[in-house]
Amino acid sequence: MFGVSLEIWFVYGLIVLAVFLFVNKRISFDITSLILLAILVVSGILTPREGLSGFSNPATVTIACMFILSEGLRQTGALDIVGDYFFKLSKLNYRLAMFIIMLVIGVISAFINNTAAVAIFIPVLISLSRDLGESASKLLMPMSFAAMFGGVCTLIGTSTNLLVDSIATDNNLAGFTMFEFAPVGLIFFVVGFIYLFTFGINLIPERRKDESLTDTFEMQSYLTDVILQPHSPFVDTPLKNTKLIQDLDLDIVEVFDEDGESKPDRMNIELEANDILRIRGSVKELNKLLNREDVFIKPSKHWEDRDFEIGNAQLVESVVAPESSIEGKQLKDLQLWQKYEALVLAIRQQGELQKDNLQDIRLQSGTSILLYAKKERVNDIKTAEEFVLATEIELPEHESSKITVALGIIAGVVGFAALGILPIVATAICGVILMVLTGCLTNEEAYQSINWKVIFLLGGVLPLGIAMQKTGAAQLMVDVVITQFASLGPTAVLSAFFFMSMMLTNLISNQATAALLAPIAIEAASSIDVNAAPLLVAVTMAASLSFMTPIGYQTNTMIFGPGQYKFTDFVKVGTPLNLLFWIIGTFAIPYFWPF
Template sequence: MSTDLLMTVACLACAIAMFLIGRPRSDAVALIMIVALSLSGIVSVNEALAGFSDPNIVLIAALFVLGDGLARTGVAQRVGDYLIARGGSNERRLVVLIMAVVGVMGSVMSSTAVVAIFIPIVIRIARQSGVSRARMLMPVSMAALTSGMLTLVATTPNLVINSALVYHGYQGFSFFGITPLGLPILAASIAWMLFARRFLNGTGGAEASTRPSLNDWVARYSLEGRAFRLEVGPDSPLVGQTLGHTGLDDDPVAHVVAIERRTRMGATVLPATADSSIAPGDVLLLDVESASFDVETFCVRYALAVRRMSGAYFTDQTHDVGMAEVIVPPDSSLVGNVARSSAALRRHGVTVVGLRRADAALVQDLQATQLKVGDTLLVVGPWIDIFSMQSVERDIVCLAMPVESDAYVPVPHKALHALAIMALVIAMMLTPRVPNVLAGLIGCLLMGAFGCVSLDSAYRAIHWRSLVLIVGMLPFSIALQRTGGIDIAADAVLRVAGNWGAHGLLGAVFLLTLVIGTVISGTATAVLMAPVVLAMAAHLHASPYPFAMTTAVAASAAYMSPISTPVNALVSTAGGYRFREFFKVGSPAALGALAITVLLVPLIWPVFPR
């Protein structure tokens, strides 16, 4: 073994060790490896940094932005509402629907983003259906990981493997090239979770987050029974009036905190400012502070109709109506004044509905209560106004945002635009004349042009840590190839499994990839395994495609460990799962993926084509 190979293997071992202990961060490890390999002289500086100009890196960044467009326009939330409507309280039906939808969505956007969006949706589904969230969240992670096996762009390892094929002079996979494998594995995963969910006990997410929920605040500030949804009739005297003219914006007994208005794209929620006008069909979200308030008399007076509410204090409108807990600092102009009359809060379209002082809630006379330093206020209004207030207001300091704020949809009226753009991107990727990276960039530009994303949100959506990790690990392929390490690794696998036949070789590749992917990220696993399996194919004079496809599937089959992927880490925290639950449920799923892969790959991509 040459000195250069020893140095390369030592660097690789150090990188894997740092990945395992989690110190430093994975992207920092990648940067360290770029520097180390460059200083060693095994690769040049230009070769070490060449990954930053790789088209697949740009494509991955573009896919993050496209996924953000789907999230910001509320496509995922509408899917969640559909699941609640169709699934009801039938646990088996809910599991099938959730896994199918997560799998399909994860095939065109980041699986991590899909899981982050679906965790609050599934928790809400579990709460409304009476099913333990621990039995519902593990299927989400399994479907999200399996979604990486449905399309070429579904997950980063697929693109890494495809890039390695192209780099070695082979034709890459098509957009739906992996789908014939992914669909049977997704179906098998759904069938397995219908049985295996009984093993999931978890803690129900009791330790999932220290952040409060809207329901927590409803109880903390004694808001039960104070909310009404009242629809404005066409003959109502309120039609054409402003809230300020009617006095409903700051009435001490009953005041409007937001206005729900129907549009062609669905309902939207408007802030309740003094200048807000009232139109026929509007739904007034009314907060009532007095127990003696007679809603029937109020409705008769203003020609209003009571509309159903399924949640306490507008918690069934959490897509649009939000809350925030704020505190009055010493230098605030609110000290000594009444919060409800504050011009600072009114201009943001939020309303104070709760006040706590000395650890006790003041449930009445908020209109007459003068504020003191340290008072904690609960404000209600459209999410967009709450975020605006939080970022610019100096008279209050935001203490906490509820977990539901993560599901905020900034531009719900752009959902059809986002879906059309995503369909166009997929169509372009299916066209040989348009490179995938150009299709992704065109989609990003269209998302921005139609207002689905902003430049700031696009930059925030890109998972830079993943990109740096990929770029930092790519030089290992060059170093191992140049020093003969890849040939040695390929020969070792062939010595062990060379006599096992085509199916045995594919099984060995799958298991090796799976073992590595259980302890380090799937992306790093794909970067390390891609040159090895291509070298194996060359040694055997076999087709590279079955080995590359097996590696891609195995890199996404990290079902067994909560630390192997952000998807499992998110669900592990939210569901309160322990390692043994991942291993007990994930191991059979991984073996099932192995069996399906070994069975189908040689049929679709013959190992030794004639």
């Protein structure tokens, strides 16, 4: 132990720091990755060329391209049409709906970015659950899990598969082919289906009831109509110039005349006697208003969604996207009214409804936001990278020819790579070029579709793997693992790597997990003189199958708010499934990839 070099201790310290920062999340994980990269280069452990190799890595380039290709399918409307078609097909009963949705999302996720597919289906499933009279939470979790099942079936189904494939080739090992993961992936798919349909379905809670948005967000407790008295000093004064709600945590949602007709451009119109102001705020803040101004509250009523379908406005639920640039920011910093003419009415964060001091709330991935917005601006919110829309909206018109082109491009990318004609990075780049040249995407849409946080994460953590191998830190870790498990045979070593990857990915990102463990798995295979492929498959499979927490995988984070889940819901449903996959993976992987 005392003979271990300072460089190795230094790298171990960086690994501990990385895991701490990834779990703590006080610093964005992409910034954490860049910090690691800078330390490795400045300390001299890596050369600048080695330090920057993560950005030129084929996996990083391919993953960036897959973001663009998935966006091409979304922009052309291909995913919308699929969602709409299966929505109609699934309206017969709950179990049929669950089966169809899991099958469809699983197949789609095998070939495109699964977060794009899940984003399309979230509003579809919430609407479908109302038609079926079921809780949306009973459909959203199976959908998220199915997206993970599908993702592990192909090389491009998840970024960790591409990442581990690249790490293998960088170490002069054979890479993986397009459908090489399919045998084990399909076993997980089938077992996952059976588990959710038999045992898991009884564990999934009925959190989100068959309710309107007004009920879901309990609007009765913070929304009311007040009437402006004839002798009020604010009569004949533009609303924006009054001190009606100054220094109060209140928002004017709408202004109506005494006949109940909505007044457009509410902030600039002159208030009149008996005008009705629809106000969002707590009882405490409303009482302050009543005590100081000439207004009185109308008799309370039960709010319904149609009460907010005023003119061209509507209620929509939006979710903070995983790894969004607005994560950690206060609501007031987003300027949603200036950007989208959208007013925030309530927030649901970590399962708790927030209705007071909204502007000071720091947003987290998976947070649900209730917005009141103009219909023509809702699609802008839907296409914004910061949000995932959880309310179904009328689909814009799409050119059917563009849909065919986009699907053809995806088929070409997959087909040429599967046949071994070109490597996946080459077909993906060609696919991106064709998406833009054929008009399926604009240049701007292509750049905006890339999740740059993921790209910088990869750019930073891949060099950490190089440093582990270069300094001998990976080999020392291997010696510890081998000491504990080698006497039990290579299957026990594989099982240990599967378990480590499975647990770590529930705490940090799946990409970071794969980048940290894959180099160690390669060294372990060399030490016990076995084929490295089964150990690498164990690492990538386990890293992509994170069911135990809402933060372990992006799709879980996306459904956390809309499904009104609690953290423990994922623990109860996901833990047995993860343990089941661990046992199956331990024996199935060596069968298809012999040692």
